[in-house]
Amino acid sequence: MRHRWDWSKEISGCGLAGLISRRGRKVSGEVPIRAIANLHDRGNGLGGGFAGYGIYPDYADHYALHTMYYSDQAQDLTEDLLRGHFSIAHSEFIPTRPTEGIGDAPNLWRYFATPRSTRSETEGEADTVMKTVMRVNDEIEGAYIFSSGKNMGAFKAVGFAEDIGRFYRLEEYEGYIWTAHGRFPTNTQAWWGGAHPFCLLDYSVVHNGEISSYGINRRYLEQFDYKCTLQTDTEVMVYLLDLLIRRHGLSIEMACEVLAPPFWKTIDRPDMDPEEAELLEALRITYAPATVNGPFAILFGHSRGLVGFNDRIKLRPMVAAEKDDMLFISSEEAAIHIMCESPDRVWTPQAGHPVIGWLDESVTS
Amino acid sequence: MRLATKSTVPGEFVQVVHHDRCIKCKRCVMGCGFNALEFTDRVMPGENPCVACHFCTDHCPQQCIQIHERPYAQAGHDVWSPAMQKRIVRQAESGGVLLSAMGNDRPWTVLWDNLLLDACQVTNPSIDPLREPMELRTYLGRKPERIEVETGPDGKPKLKTKIAPQLRISTPIIFAGMSLGSISLSAQKSLAMAAKKIGTLWNTGEGGLHEDLQDYADCAIVQCASGRFGVHEGYLRNSAAVEIKIGQGAKPGIGGHLPGRKVSSDIAGTRMIPIGSDALSPAPHHDIYSIEDLRQLIYALKEATEYEKPVGVKIAAVHNVGAIASGIVRAGADYVYLDGFRGGTGAAPTVIRDNVGIPVEIALAAVDERLRKDGIRHEASIICAGSIRSSADVAKAIALGADAVAIGTAALITLGCHVCQQCHTGNCSWGITSQRPELTRRLDPSVRAEMAANLLEGWTEELKEILGALGVNAVESLRGSRDRLRGVNLTKESLDVLGVKHAGE
Known part of the structure; x- marks a missing residue:
């Protein structure tokens, strides 16, 4: 299926900002909007978006399917498919307000739904959701499910990020994790589906950089039934994380070792614990096609926390800060000071080493 | 029936010796494995045709020997080229199968030469291999589909999956x-x-x-x-x-087929066959049908x-x-x-x-x-x-x-x-x-x-x-990454099979 936006890969530079309250204290969507507004010049008005966690407490046990439709027919086909496989507790327009700078919007709709039955004994609920997302995005022309996790949601569009936040009325939402993204795509064709975050199930990724290994990452994922329909390099990042963490059972730290593996000279160091070296070597050779190469800084949101993560030679900026139970991560320190006036600690994370903010178990259970 | 022990097909090359510079060291004559040079009162083309292996030219202390294509003009014909005619004559003389060595020398398209590599400009930085690590280490062998990790008694993650032998x-x-x-x-x-x-x-x-x-x-x-x-x-x-x-x-x-005359004691011992016996490798393995x-x-x-x-x-x-x-x-x-x-x-x-x-x-x-x-x-x-x-x-x-x-x-x-x-x-x-x-x-x-x-x-x-x-x-980030290649002057079918886009796409 060819789309008018079916170029092979969208490349972009960007600004990132994110926060987490480890104790699960709710923060208004106003905060990430102001942070990303501070990074206005890192975007060029061709895309932006947000992801919030803990924003749907009333439907916390349902998958929140955020969907964009470019035609009524696309909506009809998608809803037929959803009704066939899901119990839909509630569906509605995603609330928006007319906003200067935000152009023609597709139909934005959200469904709070639960898979009715899985298709086989070995398939879990999450597999059904994943397959449904892949099927809609690949097979139904003009329909895209761009967010599909529980008690979380992504909001994205073409425009400047702060305008997008206002458009989606994010100040009316409260979450304990937020990520925000302002985009500077170097390809002038921009479309709503290609904006960040990229999401699958509870995983969301906002990304600054370009994935130079996109070609092999994508071919690798295709073997595991992931279809890269949004034609933007960041898409592979969220699918790789889903594959490694949910389907292959690796820890988040281990998944980060796969995406940005330690150099061989580190693994070979004589003071390296032999068992650790054996594990790292096995991860590198097994998951070689999952290595994400090229410049990146990402914020990776998930149901248990927030991860900030750089490529292994740090070709994109990333700064982190802490205050009490809060962790802030951004492309620039300036945006951190918008979110938090006087952080206890500000630091520049090391290349290839993730900064992880975990939610307390009381929040996730 | 073989009609002649020696083909009448003329050789393709001829040695040209600059006798004014030659010091008559005979290194070229002794060096030639083909007996294509001889010494009478001076170095001359010998009994057998020159094959242009250039051992003589590369070892001549006076650099006074050159190898030229032997002029042998024929009426031009694109179909019945001199090379094609020579093959037919050789077979007319011998009735045998023509042998060759090295690889295919016909002018088939070399597809490598129609593929071009990508490079970074602006949006992602190129990397200087003299300043940054650049990893080429490769492991050949079977890889597992996934890695399983278990927690050891010390609480550290440990490899559970058994990895097959690797090169x-x-x-x-x-x-x-x-x-x-x-x-x-x-x-x-x-x-x-x-x-x-x-x-x-x-x-x-x-x-x-x-x-x-x-x-x-x-x-x-x-x-x-x-x-x-x-x-x-x-x-x-x-x-x-x-x-x-x-x-x-x-x-x-x-x-x-390694002819028996090549099966010296070294080769016979290594191959575990009698000295001087032909070493025949069958076309198929006779236990693999x-x-x-x-x-x-x-x-x-x-x-x-x-x-x-x-x-x-x-x-x-x-x-x-x-x-x-x-x-x-x-x-x-x-x-x-x-x-x-x-x-x-x-x-x-x-x-x-x-x-x-x-x-x-x-x-x-x-x-x-x-x-x-x-x-x-x-x-x-x-x-x-x-x-x-x-x-x-x-x-x-x-x-x-x-x-x-x-x-x-x-x-x-x-x-x-x-x-x-x-x-x-x-x-x-x-x-x-x-x-x-x-x-x-x-x-x-x-x-x-x-x-x-x-x-x-x-x-x-x-x-x-x-x-x-x-x-x-x-x-590993290049391996299979076909979007880093573009084709030029290739047919759509070739590009489809290669999984590569045309330049500019």
């Missing part, structure tokens, strides 16, 4: 299989020494492992081919890996090596190569070695060499794609061979999906080969493909090993530059 090489370039017999012991030793120095692999071919090369067994792929020459327990167990040779790109479907038979041999070799060595399978690139490779991987092979139709040989029927098989670029793309579609790409590595001429070819092969490449002819050129394509005559003046002691002793492994190693080092440095320009710092 760890420092650069994704290995030497191709060339048997003792097809090449000399000095030539084989040069490659073995170079492989050991660089941290890569050489390949015994199907002629066994000579006792003088035991020290290089741990970096040798040892072949088990249809003649089973030199295959014994120690041969299998001391190796780096075992390779079942089904076919060769230069002569798919054709066996081998189907894919299930291949599976039995793969597992017999794994049993014999106690599952400690990877077992690979080498095949010629033929039309249905994707399905064949898929079957080979499902039969248990740890790597598949694809040899394209331009691959080299010590001797092959010319008609086979020039007309059978498919380009390795196409075969590689088809096999990589097929294994991915079948979900078994991780189960075996792919080695690509058959006219890899430069580091650019290496990079393009990796981008199409190869784990590593093997080089044969390029390696021989480092040993002195001038691609005169006379390997099958046994007269190689450079001592590479001859077994005559007076010729082979002039090849000094200590010098030639350095030159072979230098080539690998040079290509490795160039690969690092290419990766840096591509903005990636590990070779």
Whole structure:
């Protein structure tokens, strides 16, 4: 299926900002909007978006399917498919307000739904959701499910990020994790589906950089039934994380070792614990096609926390800060000071080493 | 019926000696393996035609000898070219099969030359390999689909998955299989020494492992081919890996024949056959008439090596190569070695060499794609061979999906080969493909090993530059990344099979 936006890969530079309250204290969507507004010049008005966690407490046990439709027919086909496989507790327009700078919007709709039955004994609920997302995005022309996790949601569009936040009325939402993204795509064709975050199930990724290994990452994922329909390099990042963490059972730290593996000279160091070296070597050779190469800084949101993560030679900026139970991560320190006036600690994370903010178990259970 | 012991077809080359500069040292006359020069009162073209191996020109202290194409004007005809006519005359005289050596010399399109590599500009930075780490280390062998981790008693994560044996090489370039017999012991030793120095692999071919090369067994792929020459327990167990040779790109479907006159005591001992007996490699393995038979041999070799060595399978690139490779991987092979139709040989029927098989670029793309579609790409590595001429070819092969490449002819050129394509005559003046002691002793492994190693080092440095320009710092990020290639002057069908876009797309 060819789309008018079916170029092979969208490349972009960007600004990132994110926060987490480890104790699960709710923060208004106003905060990430102001942070990303501070990074206005890192975007060029061709895309932006947000992801919030803990924003749907009333439907916390349902998958929140955020969907964009470019035609009524696309909506009809998608809803037929959803009704066939899901119990839909509630569906509605995603609330928006007319906003200067935000152009023609597709139909934005959200469904709070639960898979009715899985298709086989070995398939879990999450597999059904994943397959449904892949099927809609690949097979139904003009329909895209761009967010599909529980008690979380992504909001994205073409425009400047702060305008997008206002458009989606994010100040009316409260979450304990937020990520925000302002985009500077170097390809002038921009479309709503290609904006960040990229999401699958509870995983969301906002990304600054370009994935130079996109070609092999994508071919690798295709073997595991992931279809890269949004034609933007960041898409592979969220699918790789889903594959490694949910389907292959690796820890988040281990998944980060796969995406940005330690150099061989580190693994070979004589003071390296032999068992650790054996594990790292096995991860590198097994998951070689999952290595994400090229410049990146990402914020990776998930149901248990927030991860900030750089490529292994740090070709994109990333700064982190802490205050009490809060962790802030951004492309620039300036945006951190918008979110938090006087952080206890500000630091520049090391290349290839993730900064992880975990939610307390009381929040996730 | 053979009508003449000597062909009436005139030679293609003639030596021109500048007698005013010649000091009559006769080095050229003594050096020529083909008896193509003689000395009367001065150096003259000799009894046999010159083959342009250039041993004389390269060793003349006065640089007073040149090799020219022999003028032999014929009425121009694009169909009945002089080369075509000569073949017919030779067969009219002999009634036999024409033999050739090296690889296909016909002007088929070399697809590598229609593929161009990408580089970074602005949106992602290129990487300077002189400043940043640039990783080429490669592991050949079966990989698990996923890694399982368990927590040890100390609370640290530990590897639970058992990893199959791997061949760890420092650069994704290995030497191709060339048997003792097809090449000399000095030539084989040069490659073995170079492989050991660089941290890569050489390949015994199907002629066994000579006792003088035991020290290089741990970096040798040892072949088990249809003649089973030199295959014994120690041969299998001391190796780096075992390779079942089904076919060769230069002569798919054709066996081998090392004439008895080449079977010296060294070769006879290594191959475990009587001195002077013809060494015939049958066209098929007579215990492999189907894919299930291949599976039995793969597992017999794994049993014999106690599952400690990877077992690979080498095949010629033929039309249905994707399905064949898929079957080979499902039969248990740890790597598949694809040899394209331009691959080299010590001797092959010319008609086979020039007309059978498919380009390795196409075969590689088809096999990589097929294994991915079948979900078994991780189960075996792919080695690509058959006219890899430069580091650019290496990079393009990796981008199409190869784990590593093997080089044969390029390696021989480092040993002195001038691609005169006379390997099958046994007269190689450079001592590479001859077994005559007076010729082979002039090849000094200590010098030639350095030159072979230098080539690998040079290509490795160039690969690092290419990766840096591509903005990636590990070779696995180029492997199979076909979006880093663009085609020019290729048909849509070629681009589709290669999985590559046209330049500008």
